[in-house]
Amino acid sequence: MKMDIDQLQAQLSAEFGGPALAAWPTKPGQRLRPHKGGDGGAKQAQEQEAKRQARIDAATQSINNIFAGSGRDAMYDDQKQAVYDINKQEIDKQYSDAERANRFGLARSGLLGGSAAIDSNAELTDNMDKGLMKAVGLGDAAASDLKNQDEQARQSLISLAQSGIDTGTAQTMALRQLNANAQAAQGAAQGATIGNLFSNMSKAYLTRQLLNGSNTGANTGSQWYGVSAPQQTYAGSTS
Secondary structure, three states: OOHHHHHHHHHHHHHHOOHHHHOOOOOOOOOOOOOOOOOOOOHHHHHHHHHHHHHHHHHHHHHHHHOOOHHHHHHHHHHHHHHHHHHHHHHHHHHHHHHHHHHHHHHHHHOOOOOOHHHHHHHHHEEEEHHHHHHHHHHHHHHHHHHHHHHHHHHHHHHHHHHOOOHHHHHHHHHHHHHHHHHHHHHHHOOOOOOOOOOOOOHHHHHHHHHHHHHHHHHHHOOOOOOOOOOOOOOOOOO
């Protein structure tokens, strides 16, 4: 802000105290001259500081009002639910695919309805439950991230308010930042995924069952009934 000579003198007088600068003698033998602002300009400086502080308070209050009254709590809940729903759909799809593959694998191996089916289905359900818990955690994290971003933006804008931005500018910047955070949150929701929960779990489980059955048959000399044993060629006896 550009200051005229009177304002400069008032500020210097306020800082160093004593009579206003214009009251001091300018020639030898002169005395202090009466001068307006003989209080050293302190009153004018105080008034200017009060106006500055009022601008800061008004801008700060405006920022806080926008962040508090913008329905952000509902948006945090929406973000949490959106991330959960996206992952719940993916979990359901993965579970359906894995369950079908597991069922067909059991049928081809003659294990359908036996203990292998019970165990593998239990493992599928356990993985699904873990996936749902992970989806809840992802939703909570997404909501927390959005809330933290809003708070960082609010603090940054308040810092700008200290520099003297007017209320209108503060409001505009606050609304723009809230909108930017909301758009970023929508993109983040699409990227918060659980990954592959089952990782061919059913195939791995059936392989273990078949290998266990093969070892049992080799040790006892018994035949496989209803199960196609893996093809193996041995060049001698097994120990």
